[in-house]
Amino acid sequence: MNYALKTRQVCLFIIAFLPLSKLFVLPSVLAKIANEDLWLCTVLSLLLDFISLSAVLYACKKADTDFFGLLRANFGKVGEVIVLVLFLIYFTFKAINPLTEQNEYVKLTLYTLMPTLLYFLPFFIVCFYLCTKKLRILGRAADIMWLATIIGVTILFAMSISNADFSAILPIGARGFNAIIKGSYKSLNWFGDSAYLLFFIGNFKYKKRDYIKILCSFLIHAVIVTSFVIIFYSIFTSIAYRQRFALTEISKYTVVINNMGRFDYVGIMLILLSNMFSLSLPLYFSCKILNRLFNFKRVFIAPIIVVSIQVIIMVFLNENIAGFISIIQDYGGFYFLIVGNILPVFSALLKPKEKIYANQAN
Amino acid sequence: MKLTRTIDENITYLKKKLASEDITFLELTVGAKDAVLIFVNDLISKNEVGELVLRPTTLFKGEPSEEELFNAFLSPEKFKRYDHNEIITDVLLCNAVLLTDGFDFAISFGLKYFEKRAIAEPPTSTVLKGPREGFVESLPVNISLIRRKLKTPDLRFENLSVGKFSNTPVTLCYIDGIADNELVKKLRKKLSAIDIDAVLDASYISKFLGEHKTSIFKQVGNTEKPDILAGKILEGRVAILVDGSPIALTVPYLLIEDFQSPSDYYNSSYSATVARAIRFISGIISLFLPALFVAAELFHLQLIPLSFLLTIVNSIKGIPLSPSYEMFLTLLIFEILNEASVRMPRYVGMVVSIVGGLVLGETAVTAGIISAPTLMIVALSGICLYTVPELEQTFSVLRLLFLIIAGSGGGYGLLVSIAMFIIYLISFENYSTPLCAPFSSLIKEDLKDTIYKGFIEEHEFRPKSIKSKNKKRMNIKKDKEIN
Numbered sequence: 095m096n097y098a099l100k101t102r103q104v105c106l107f108i109i110a111f112l113p114l115s116k117l118f119v120l121p122s123v124l125a126k127i128a129n130e131d132l133w134l135c136t137v138l139s140l141l142l143d144f145i146s147l148s149a150v151l152y153a154c155k156k157a158d159t160d161f162f163g164l165l166r167a168n169f170g171k172v173g174e175v176i177v178l179v180l181f182l183i184y185f186t187f188k189a190i191n192p193l194t195e196q197n198e199y200v201k202l203t204l205y206t207l208m209p210t211l212l213y214f215l216p217f218f219i220v221c222f223y224l225c226t227k228k229l230r231i232l233g234r235a236a237d238i239m240w241l242a243t244i245i246g247v248t249i250l251f252a253m254s255i256s257n258a259d260f261s262a263i264l265p266i267g268a269r270g271f272n273a274i275i276k277g278s279y280k281s282l283n284w285f286g287d288s289a290y291l292l293f294f295i296g297n298f299k300y301k302k303r304d305y306i307k308i309l310c311s312f313l314i315h316a317v318i319v320t321s322f323v324i325i326f327y328s329i330f331t332s333i334a335y336r337q338r339f340a341l342t343e344i345s346k347y348t349v350v351i352n353n354m355g356r357f358d359y360v361g362i363m364l365i366l367l368s369n370m371f372s373l374s375l376p377l378y379f380s381c382k383i384l385n386r387l388f389n390f391k392r393v394f395i396a397p398i399i400v401v402s403i404q405v406i407i408m409v410f411l412n413e414n415i416a417g418f419i420s421i422i423q424d425y426g427g428f429y430f431l432i433v434g435n436i437l438p439v440f441s442a443l444l445k446p447k448e449k450i451y452a453n454q455a456n
Numbered sequence: 457m458k459l460t461r462t463i464d465e466n467i468t469y470l471k472k473k474l475a476s477e478d479i480t481f482l483e484l485t486v487g488a489k490d491a492v493l494i495f496v497n498d499l500i501s502k503n504e505v506g507e508l509v510l511r512p513t514t515l516f517k518g519e520p521s522e523e524e525l526f527n528a529f530l531s532p533e534k535f536k537r538y539d540h541n542e543i544i545t546d547v548l549l550c551n552a553v554l555l556t557d558g559f560d561f562a563i564s565f566g567l568k569y570f571e572k573r574a575i576a577e578p579p580t581s582t583v584l585k586g587p588r589e590g591f592v593e594s595l596p597v598n599i600s601l602i603r604r605k606l607k608t609p610d611l612r613f614e615n616l617s618v619g620k621f622s623n624t625p626v627t628l629c630y631i632d633g634i635a636d637n638e639l640v641k642k643l644r645k646k647l648s649a650i651d652i653d654a655v656l657d658a659s660y661i662s663k664f665l666g667e668h669k670t671s672i673f674k675q676v677g678n679t680e681k682p683d684i685l686a687g688k689i690l691e692g693r694v695a696i697l698v699d700g701s702p703i704a705l706t707v708p709y710l711l712i713e714d715f716q717s718p719s720d721y722y723n724s725s726y727s728a729t730v731a732r733a734i735r736f737i738s739g740i741i742s743l744f745l746p747a748l749f750v751a752a753e754l755f756h757l758q759l760i761p762l763s764f765l766l767t768i769v770n771s772i773k774g775i776p777l778s779p780s781y782e783m784f785l786t787l788l789i790f791e792i793l794n795e796a797s798v799r800m801p802r803y804v805g806m807v808v809s810i811v812g813g814l815v816l817g818e819t820a821v822t823a824g825i826i827s828a829p830t831l832m833i834v835a836l837s838g839i840c841l842y843t844v845p846e847l848e849q850t851f852s853v854l855r856l857l858f859l860i861i862a863g864s865g866g867g868y869g870l871l872v873s874i875a876m877f878i879i880y881l882i883s884f885e886n887y888s889t890p891l892c893a894p895f896s897s898l899i900k901e902d903l904k905d906t907i908y909k910g911f912i913e914e915h916e917f918r919p920k921s922i923k924s925k926n927k928k929r930m931n932i933k934k935d936k937e938i939n
Binding site for chain 1: 755758759760761762764865866867875876880882883890892895896898
């Protein structure tokens with residue numbers, strides 16, 4: 095059997111793309127809700143992802159076909175369509191928040207003199223182009239982009255860590271359990287990444303001990319995200335919630351800037367480059383679902399539909415998108431929890447195709 | 457059409473087909489039989505024809521038998537031909553063909569001779585250390601240069617002919633037992649399917665071998681050095697040699713090949729690694745520096761350190777053009793100068809370089825048309841471009857493209873275009889080999905011959921990026937420790 099991905103690519107995919115969208119607005123949102131306990135909210139959300147990822151890996155271990163094939167074998171055609179539609183809606187809404195963040199980031203940080211949506215719209219060309227490609231290309235992208243992510247994050251950490259006062263996150267749990275739960279609930283939109291990995295089922299050869307490699311990659315991702323929010327809060331403490339874009343703000347007090355200009359932008363640019371792939375993921379997997387549902391003959395039809403929907407949302411809700419996102423976060427949390435975390439857990443219960451057909455034959 | 461036993465019929469037909477005045481029909485006798493020797497004037501070795509063909513014909517008495525006739529000639533390269541078309545092809549390939557009355561076959565002698573360029577060091581890949589011989593325009597000479605490097609019975613040369621009017625000999629070259637059979641088969645099929653008037657250079661063939669017809673990146677590797685070609689063949693690649701071209705093509709091609717230099721393999725691993733890193737960084741600088749500078753100047757001034765920013769501000773004061781137009785114009789002038797200096801005779805080219813580089817640049821800055829930093833950026837980018845000469849044409853086009861994007865879309869626009877560029881590169885495959893291998897797909901074992909040039913012991917196996925039947929290329933025996 096010819097697999098689209100290698101285990102290494104799955105690991106690098108997790109390291110390269112999963113941490114990025116959590117480094118923009120999420121730290122300030124969590125700081126507003128949980129203050130010094132923001133990292134506990136992150137850890138809780140990561141723990142949920144860890145559980146669902148473990149279940150997905152279990153599904154990978156016993157799967158003899160891809161996710162679509164497993165759904166069809168276990169639930170029949172109607173059941174498969176229902177589950178896929180749930181994921182389609184999930185990915186469509188999951189994409190809105192990071193895309194909006196990126197748009198705002200581009201407007202307010204990179205183009206301060208002429209902030210307009212027009213500078214962000216070309217991103218959708220990349221997104222469209224990537225969506226037309228096979229899973230193999232996503233794996234190859236991970237092979238290269240993990241380096242950009244790691245270098246970018248290392249530069250930012252190196253330039254900011256000296257300004258951090260880690261005692262700021264003490265005492266642990268000061269804001270109470272409710273604040274942590276609330277923060278975690280509000281941040282569900284940024285997490286729930288194991289849903290992506292469902293689409294890797296059957297697309298890489300699962301070998302013995304692969305789960306250790308993949309879970310270790312997830313831990314690296316978790317360490318990056320948690321360290322980032324801790325350093326961020328340790329630098330800004332009680333005014334952290336006012337620093338909307340943590341990515342740009344985290345290194346602004348470094349003395350290097352006085353001598354060399356915004357050297358941290360080298361790291362930021364590398365992260366932005368990697369983030370283009372990361373932002374495209376929900377749309378990419380939406381395309382895979384659409385292709386499965388409608389079996390389009392031409393490779394560009396699903397990407398056109400998916401990208402157009404997001405462009406329309408961005409253009410029409412340009413000024414009011416913040417309100418729309420807050421509605422998604424307030425009322426969509428449960429949906430994100432169910433589809434992003436709970437459904438992947440149930441993937442572990444899916445029976446292999448061969449076994450089902452053998453039972454039917456008997 | 458088959459030959460008949462009557463020489464007149466055959467000659468009449470062949471004279472009609474080979475009516476050009478540079479083709480000689482030399483009438484002679486072989487014992488009691490009439491015969492005609494056909495050849496292209498000045499493209500055969502007349503001495504050898506005299507010694508090896510004409511002299512034996514005078515020794516016959518009476519009527520020779522078929523065997524006697526064929527065995528009488530001492531030429532080491534002789535073949536029986538039974539068909540008019542075969543004879544025509546042989547004559548046009550500069551062989552001498554002897555037709556004898558009463559026989560239904562002709563004898564073709566490989567006695568071609570023409571002026572050749574001497575074997576010299578190719579200007580495109582000069583080395584300080586290492587072999588200095590390079591391919592020439594003669595296919596037999598090129599084959600002999602390869603055979604001298606690889607004295608193995610597994611080295612295969614397969615001859616084909618391409619071009620309706622040129623009938624250019626094209627040779628596939630590979631090592632049986634290393635090269636992938638499927639690849640050889642595919643190339644053979646592709647070469648046989650080429651239907652073109654003439655093949656005047658190997659580049660004609662390379663256009664047909666690429667699987668993506670509109671690609672900006674080249675899809676077939678090339679070299680002018682037999683040692684490099686031998687190295688590539690030993691890695692499992694297949695070479696294509698074209699008569700009349702000093703360039704040998706190699707398939708499959710990896711992008712990293714263009715960052716490797718012949719001298720890397722003859723120098724120490726340390727210096728080769730540093731040289732490759734410099735080449736790689738230079739490639740990136742040449743591609744992105746002008747675009748990045750314009751994006752920073754127009755949209756992201758915060759990227760530039762304050763002291764440098766002040767220098768820039770002072771130098772652009774009074775410049776009538778916007779930074780992007782200024783950079784575009786300067787790059788355009790650079791490309792014009794480059795084009796002119798390549799086309800002109802060498803001594804005039806040097807004058808153009810001096811006038812263009814020094815006088816024009818200096819005057820333009822003094823006159824306040826372009827700023828000194830822009831000139832410096834273009835010069836640096838231009839110099840960096842030539843550290844990777846094989847990618848010079850591709851990079852100069854892409855550099856202009858990135859510049860236009862950065863000038864209109866700023867840094868984020870540039871990032872978008874880089875992301876597109878990356879997706880394009882990683883999706884690019886030729887003969888089932890990813891162009892960006894071994895970086896993407898990441899092949900850890902092959903990274904030893906990329907930017908990092910490993911020590912000899914690290915090259916125990918052939919690259920995994922290229923399909924080959926025999927993976928191991930050396931046996932490393934570890935010396936026992938001497939106390």
